[in-house]
Amino acid sequence: xxxxxxxxxxxxxxxxxxxxxxxxxxxxxxxxxxxxxxxxxxxxxxxxxxxxxxxxxxxxxxxxxxxxxxxxxxxxxxxxxxxxxxxxxxxxxxxxxxxxxxxxxxxxxxxxxxxxxxxxxxxxxxxxxxxxxxxxxxxxxxxxxxxxxxxxxxxxxxxxxxxxxxxxxxxxxxxxxxxxxxxxxxxxxxxxxxxxxxxxxxxxxxxxxxxxxxxxxxxxxxxxxxxxxxxxxxxxxxxxxxxxxxxx
Ligand SMILES: C[S@@+](CC[C@H](N)C(=O)[O-])C[C@H]1O[C@@H](n2cnc3c(N)ncnc32)[C@H](O)[C@@H]1O
Numbered sequence: 042x043x044x045x046x047x048x049x050x051x052x053x054x055x056x057x058x059x060x061x062x063x064x065x066x067x068x069x070x071x072x073x074x075x076x077x078x079x080x081x082x083x084x085x086x087x088x089x090x091x092x093x094x095x096x097x098x099x100x101x102x103x104x105x106x107x108x109x110x111x112x113x114x115x116x117x118x119x120x121x122x123x124x125x126x127x128x129x130x131x132x133x134x135x136x137x138x139x140x141x142x143x144x145x146x147x148x149x150x151x152x153x154x155x156x157x158x159x160x161x162x163x164x165x166x167x168x169x170x171x172x173x174x175x176x177x178x179x180x181x182x183x184x185x186x187x188x189x190x191x192x193x194x195x196x197x198x199x200x201x202x203x204x205x206x207x208x209x210x211x212x213x214x215x216x217x218x219x220x221x222x223x224x225x226x227x228x229x230x231x232x233x234x235x236x237x238x239x240x241x242x243x244x245x246x247x248x249x250x251x252x253x254x255x256x257x258x259x260x261x262x263x264x265x266x267x268x269x270x271x272x273x274x275x276x277x278x279x280x281x282x283x284x285x286x287x288x289x
Pocket of ligand 1: 070071072081105106107108109110111112113114133134135136139174175176177193194195200203
């Protein structure tokens with residue numbers, strides 16, 4: 042079978058041997074060049090403590106912001122496939138060619154079936170739903186009671202509308218009290234947006250050349266040094282009203 046070529050993306054390999062891509066639409070790489078798979082495991086699978094917490098919660102509900110090449114899907118499937126729990130994994134994606142690419146290049150997900158605007162399939166204990174379209178609209182069709190959120194949009198300068206206070210309000214409304222939201226970004230503007238939306242924020246790990254990242258929670262206390270830093274920082278709180286001006 043002739044595989045469909047990517048028109049909007051160029052594939053690139055990263056230093057851990059896994060594949061990533063450059064988006065011609067957004068002008069940005071999907072992952073840190075240090076390693077797409079290792080970054081995904083560090084920030085999302087480990088950052089959201091998926092394995093430990095999925096053992097205790099079935100079903101375990103995960104939302105990913107941005108399917109991309111499906112690295113988040115594949116790494117989560119690999120981490121959870123032998124657990125007794127059911128994993129419900131919903132991911133948002135605006136560009137259909139990426140969904141076709143996952144289906145055609147990964148035999149595990151060859152049975153992805155388009156039903157209306159969604160692509161769905163189940164592999165063992167792993168139920169995958171891909172909501173095609175603008176995340177800001179499709180989020181209304183997302184399950185609630187989320188245990189983990191992989192906030193993996195492009196950077197705030199390239200994808201500002203997926204980092205605003207209003208976006209994080211929406212995610213907050215879908216989260217369970219034990220939810221962990223994780224992201225590679227440590228931008229002061231997005232931390233301010235998360236805080237104003239009611240998230241508790243803490244420092245995440247350093248990965249590759251990036252010195253920090255962010256983990257957000259529904260309960261507990263934010264890291265005091267982050268709060269002090271944000272009080273002094275001139276960075277704006279990203280909102281739907283100023284996102285247009287913030288965007289490059
Ligand atoms: C950094 S990449 C995600 C990488 C992905 N998690 C992976 O594991 O390969 C960001 C993704 O968000 C998608 N995206 C950007 N803006 C979007 C929007 N408004 N709605 C839905 N998806 C969007 C892009 O097409 C891209 O695939």
